[in-house]
Amino acid sequence: MERLIDKLEKDRILSREEFALLISSRTPQLSEYLFEKARNIRHKYYGNTVYIRGLIEFTNYCKNDCLYCGIRCSNKNVSRYRLTKEEILECCRKGYALGFRTFVLQGGEDPYYTDEILADIISTIKGNHPDCAVTLSIGERSYESYLKLHEAGADRYLLRHETANFDHYSRLHAPKLSLQNRMQCLKNLKAIGYQVGTGFMVGSPFQTPECLADDLLFIAELMPHMVGIGPFIPHHDTPFAGYSAGTVDLTLFMLGLIRLMLPSALIPATTALGTIDPRGREKGVLAGANVVMPNLSPLNVRNKYLLYDNKICTGDEAAECLNCMKRRMQSIGYEVVVSRGDHIPENHSEPR
Numbered sequence: 001m002e003r004l005i006d007k008l009e010k011d012r013i014l015s016r017e018e019f020a021l022l023i024s025s026r027t028p029q030l031s032e033y034l035f036e037k038a039r040n041i042r043h044k045y046y047g048n049t050v051y052i053r054g055l056i057e058f059t060n061y062c063k064n065d066c067l068y069c070g071i072r073c074s075n076k077n078v079s080r081y082r083l084t085k086e087e088i089l090e091c092c093r094k095g096y097a098l099g100f101r102t103f104v105l106q107g108g109e110d111p112y113y114t115d116e117i118l119a120d121i122i123s124t125i126k127g128n129h130p131d132c133a134v135t136l137s138i139g140e141r142s143y144e145s146y147l148k149l150h151e152a153g154a155d156r157y158l159l160r161h162e163t164a165n166f167d168h169y170s171r172l173h174a175p176k177l178s179l180q181n182r183m184q185c186l187k188n189l190k191a192i193g194y195q196v197g198t199g200f201m202v203g204s205p206f207q208t209p210e211c212l213a214d215d216l217l218f219i220a221e222l223m224p225h226m227v228g229i230g231p232f233i234p235h236h237d238t239p240f241a242g243y244s245a246g247t248v249d250l251t252l253f254m255l256g257l258i259r260l261m262l263p264s265a266l267i268p269a270t271t272a273l274g275t276i277d278p279r280g281r282e283k284g285v286l287a288g289a290n291v292v293m294p295n296l297s298p299l300n301v302r303n304k305y306l307l308y309d310n311k312i313c314t315g316d317e318a319a320e321c322l323n324c325m326k327r328r329m330q331s332i333g334y335e336v337v338v339s340r341g342d343h344i345p346e347n348h349s350e351p352r
């Protein structure tokens with residue numbers, strides 16, 4: 001199996017069968033072998049620095065009904081909220097003072113936020129903080145909408161494909177959503193000129209090693225700038241309440257494989273990883289991740305943006321979250337830096 005990891009390091013791709021075999025033959029020793037390589041590659045491009053993104057969860061209204069997600073429209077137990085423009089700007093002001101240079105606006109698919117409303121918010125943030133990047137994570141929209149938001153100043157877009165296996169996709173989502181459209185959205189975002197992030201959940205119901213192999217093959221085809229993966233974690237008010245969560249080990253293994261495939265990608269150690277393991281984010285960085293995303297949302301809405309159960313950091317002020325993260329990274333020899341943290345374009349012969 002180590003030979004397959006060597007081959008992945010060299011060729012940056014394996015066949016579907018090889019990926020599936022590697023994933024299903026995973027052992028702790030093999031994982032260590034992978035993580036060491038993943039760390040070395042990450043160090044070539046990013047040294048021991050960790051980029052931070054300030055996450056602003058600005059709406060938990062959602063018109064979709066994804067079977068895994070706690071804020072799905074049919075969950076009537078959610079207390080819904082929307083942040084005003086002024087509240088969002090205030091999160092950015094606070095975040096800027098703390099050293100954040102990227103703001104991620106994430107939310108459910110909420111039709112209240114029209115292109116006009118969003119463009120106004122984005123251009124005001126960029127006007128107030130010209131040295132910052134704005135990232136959107138607001139689901140599927142039309143090409144024209146993505147274009148308008150890009151013209152308003154949005155730099156990056158996160159849209160996880162969730163699973164690249166068509167059959168699996170249809171078992172996780174309501175019939176209204178299709179993998180084909182999701183993939184088209186990602187291609188549109190790339191064509192418009194966003195730095196694009198995709199990703200998937202690890203251990204979601206019905207997932208097989210072949211599904212995960214399909215995820216990796218799709219990522220190799222798309223060549224995104226960012227890849228966010230995290231364990232699936234059940235939410236008690238969803239149809240998947242009774243399923244078990246994805247494991248730390250498999251999530252880290254997938255993260256390591258992605259680092260070998262995309263040496264200069266921006267890969268977060270996600271909140272979900274920190275939720276299933278108290279040192280999950282540290283372990284993520286040690287498996288090749290180079291980004292963390294502390295929460296900048298106002299305290300009074302923190303416990304309303306619950307995609308899954310037991311989410312961490314729902315009671316902490318932004319400053320506390322950031323300090324906690326700095327300490328965590330220092331404890332493993334890494335350093336949180338003040339930077340936009342853009343993707344380093346890859347130069348195969350001469351990585352930095």
Ligand code: SAH
Nearest residue numbers: 068069107108138139160231232233307308
């Ligand atoms: N509406 C936006 C943002 C979604 S929330 C969009 O469609 O892109 C961000 C991510 O949280 C999702 O892409 C999904 O991968 C993840 N997520 C949702 N429910 C989850 C759960 N129960 N466990 C783990 N991750 C979950």
